[in-house]
Amino acid sequence: MSEHWYDRPLRIAALQCDFEAGQTLEVADKWAGAGFNVEQLFHPMADSYSALFDIEHHAEILSDYLARAQQNNLRIILYLNVHILGPTLASHWEDWAQRAVDGSCPKQYETYYVCCVNSPWRDHFFSVIDSLATFDIDGVFLDGPIVISGGCFCPHCQARYTSKYGGDLVDGEHQSKFIGESLHEFLRESYSRFKQHKPDSIFYINLPITASQAKYLSPVDQLPYNDLVGNEGGFMFYEPPRDAYLWRSSITVKLLEALAPDKPRVNFMAADQKPWSWYIHTPAETRLCIASTVANGANIWYGLHGDSSLLDTPGGKAATELMRFLATHESYYVATRSAARVAVLYAYATDYQYRVSSETSDFYGDAAEKSELYSGNFTEALHGFCDVLSRSGIPYDLATDLDLTADRLAGYDCLLLPTCACLSDESVDAIREYVKNGGAIVSSHDTSLYTESGEARTDFALADVFGARYAGRIMPYKNFNYFSICSEHPLVDHIDIPLLPAPESVVDVTPAESANVLAKFHAVQAGRYVPLTEPARPAIIHNRFGSGHSLYLAGTFGEMCAHYAPPEYQQLLKNAVAYFSEKSVSLQGAIGNVEVSVRRQHKRLLIHLVNYAGLPPRPFTAIAPQRGLQLVLPDAGAIEAPRALVADQVCRYEVHGNAAIVNLPELRDYEVIVVEQP
Template sequence: MTPHSQYSWLRSSLVMIMTLRESDAGSWNTEEMADFAKSFSLDALGFSVGGIMAFYPSDIPLHPRAKTLGERDLAAEMIASLAKRGIRPIARIDPSMASRALYAERPEWFAQDKTGAPVEVHGHFITCPNGGYYNDFMIRVVEEILTRYAFDGLWANAAQFSPWHTPQCHCTVCQQKFRAKTGKAIPDENWSDPVWRQYNEWRYECIAEWNARVQAAKTRVRPSCAWMPLSQVAESWDHSRVGGWDLDYTEPHQDGIVLEAQRRYANMFWPGLEARYMRSLAPEKGGGITTSYFLPWWRFYRVPVAENRMWAGQVMAQGVMPWIHVTGYQKEQFDHRGLDGLRETFAVFDRNRDTYMEAKPVADLALVYSRHSLDNFGHKDPAARYLDHFRGAYNTMMDQRLAFDILSGNRLTAEMLARYKAVMLPNTACLSDAACAALETYVRNGGHLVSTYRSGDFDEMGAPRETTLLGGLIGAKGTGVTWKSLRAAYAAIRDPSSPLLAGFEGTDLLPVAGDITFMRTDDQPAIPAPLTLVPPVEGEVGSGISVPEFNTINHVTDYPMIVDRRVGKGRIIHFPWQPDLIGFRYGFRDLFRLIANAVRQAEGWRDVATVKGPGLIDLSVMEKSDRLVVSLVNFSAPGSFNTGQRRIIEELIPLHDLEITVDVPSSFRRDRVRLVFAEREIPVTRLDGNRIRFTLPRLEAMETIEMLFG
């Protein structure tokens, strides 16, 4: 048996997490709830069992039983109802808070704010992940639940510091534990202080320690049960950073991976981002990405069907399982309008499991995501300093229709990188020595690296590198000068014949804004770079505005906006400015094209698939031994208002007559391909070699085109 095979059901399971409420748990009919689960084609249902509230007759003192249940054992009833329908049970626990009665007995188990006061939410007090509640009480709860009930999975909600938007913990245990490790007191937030950065890192380590403890406990009493604490990546950084959630730390202590994509202030590509990240981080582990039925934090109001189809579709397109989260199954005061739409989406997935499950990505490009850069370069403003670079790179791949994977910057190895024709570092400022060495090896052995701004200038903890990544590769040295917050600047096209500037016919310049760093290289080339800086054209320095009568470009510098060098057998193309971030912020397709041009210069590059026609889509290509699978998720929605809030997607605009070409293996010999959502076949035209072409008549939220071999 391979190490993960006992949890292999997680790799192919549609799952719903249902949060029970004390007020009406007593009146719930488990047969009805199990039917509800079945109507979503589910393989497993997670439901509340213990922690804040026990929905079973717990014998642990001060583990409060839901009063409305009396002596009823809802867990046992639920498991029996699910078993009749062949649905696996998952226990949902929540260690984030406990009762006043428990606080009166064990105040040292609870989080404290800086004044030493406990932190109250919903009449309960917040508990500390380092304290006895998590590490003794909750371990006993886990042991009791898993000893009594045959749960297949154990899922934890809100196992984190500062849950429910509460302040930093200063409890005695935290203070002693941090001092024992560092000799220092718990610092206040100050990103220029290395002690704060150490504290920030320590929170992630503490959560991983607790995960290891729960995994050990469940292994003692029910090893077949899969442990999978909830986590999040990237978009909800404000939550996961203070919480101490980093999959790089926790993944070794989990049997399955569950990432949540509920918050809707996030960019609409978040589920696809998390699915790509999870798949590359631990491809052998199952799990899923959670879509909420409800619109946070209106827990009873549905997300429009259009948005949730796009949300879940991105996950399916990556061969990762879509999960769904419902707060209770309300009979009153509940918005039912989104249920049927999600049922249909899950039913399509259910009928086409062979298409999506166990498929592997076909992508020649890896985009690096770096939590260390988010924190240790992003500091107090990680969206503007780091995340918008990454988002811009993601937006580039969608806009330019490039299939791509996402890799964790913390886990880069030369072997992993060697699988890709191109690797992109969007301002991946903070990289470890090992990651820099892996990237150097990758390039010297023939790899193609595209990077922006301060990539590789700092170590993972944010200390400036003596030799930067670019220094090691091409001898570049920073001058220490960064020109910040440029406005109304340009990049002049000096060599229109350069393939890096393909597609810009008719313009002499591109827009530039944001920051630019100045560096020196030993090999100053005799001819200028193909793209060079035009300083801001403005009346007063920094104003970004000029009077038209005086608005002239009277100086085009030779400062390169593209540093393009061969290194060993490979190549690096570096942008010492922020085309990813500026492209993302302003929606400049030219800057997306500029980055994509750099990617496409990789040796032997050829787009695995191409899509012609208007619209914003997420393209992915997956393969199995007997088929190739191309998925398109439609992101084309009205949204042309600037409200400062991401507007919910009530409607997707269907796209028509998309012309698609794909490279197929020689074992694909058919003259038709299958459309999974439209449920029909369409004809293909053979092009040269192993390229085929077909026209997708209509793309609603999602379509998958399946090419069966033989």
């Protein structure tokens, strides 16, 4: 396959408004000097905090800016807002805006009407796309489209629905399908029109990647219209930062790679600490977000929501410093693939049907809907497992249940299934075959107890793999109950206290005769200040299935990791990875919170280390340096002396058989260890 220009590393700058006071063209000079090689161009066409090209008003400034950008070797991707009506278009709101079922027109950001893809705005936008044919731009980015909560019931949607399905949209049983089809048709037509004129240019959107973001049209259905996949994983924090999930950027980028491994990826990072547009992130938070993004194989988009002088703030200078490092060492970020031996399953069937949580976002809002029919929480379980792996320095990927096969899983030694309650029969078969062929799974709570449509099964679909059958009830365990280890095994090594806090929801199971019960839940206590109860039901079950292994955790262990972070839970998962994945790269000597990402590039191994050992609370203002670290490469083979790119030095190392131990320099916030394997 021929390489596109956008297959190379992209350091994308954006200025999401225009307060430059006649200095518009000089912004291109600033970006180039700061190490960026692409601009997602917004500010010359800015309509307050919206932008949509108008050839009558913007042709001259766009031409001038393109010329200035070319002088700086800066590629230009034109920003096109397709989710709100900016001030210039606001006068069309009665005919173009989305309407709720009561006829009102809700506003985005409490300011702007939301445009409807079935209204005459659609034709206006297509005329914008067509007008770009004569300009030497390198691509377009569509910020949207979105759908207001509950869906649009404007006259145009009503008429189109009736024409397509008959009946009234308000009572229509096909409403969700209709909305999805409307979005799909809009994206398809937009992509087709643009590519007709500019087949080699890039086209992409602000891609929704979770069920709460992609309620009407799945991410997979939108992939054909994205030459690059990107999401706002770096827009932080909106809520109090002390409560923010530490690995948000990493999770976003890993999921993008799982969805589209053969497409370039980008993490959109707001330079500012949301929701304050002129309040720039601290240098520490800035470096961590950018480093986590590129460490996991994605490009970075860095957007200012004030004027370009914000580049001169401490946070802006930190971004510039790291961009220049990435530019200098660009060759190490080209065409890398993950070399992780561990994966966590992002079960979309569960995400769409089960109880989940969502974080607030500018673009996607806070749209998670929680069902009380289920006892776990998929998002929290996923975050809990990923938190343990990241804090423990264990390299891992996300895998999805979209077209899941045993062959797709074969490259992993261990697959974690955090409260993956809803799974299709096809996904279950793939997981079963994977374990039968020698893989290992670590599953929690009600994994596989529901179909992909959310209907309860009478037993776990993976009961034979778990070595456990569902006994018919899920029990609430208040947060003063316990479980205890009852069998010696490497999987429960280094857990040296007699009683451990039980998760708050427990699945009653019957173990198979062949299974090994490693721990038991104690009977439910009446209160916290009562005599201890006796062990009553299995908590942790190890089972051999075919050539592989299963470790089943009969409760909301992932959610417990997210809420309470018991050190023994972390030790349990670390034990599982060590036992099931002997070839995983590991980090020794760290105090914790070092994210490790292992990427392969031809005969070169790249180990990225991102030090999240910040001094709380967030936002971090300082990172604790870590010393005396060692990387263990179990399957290194013959290697040349490893090099540390940030420290700019060769690392001492020892070879023991086929393994290598690399002594690392002091780790501040970010390091890349380059291991050549000739």
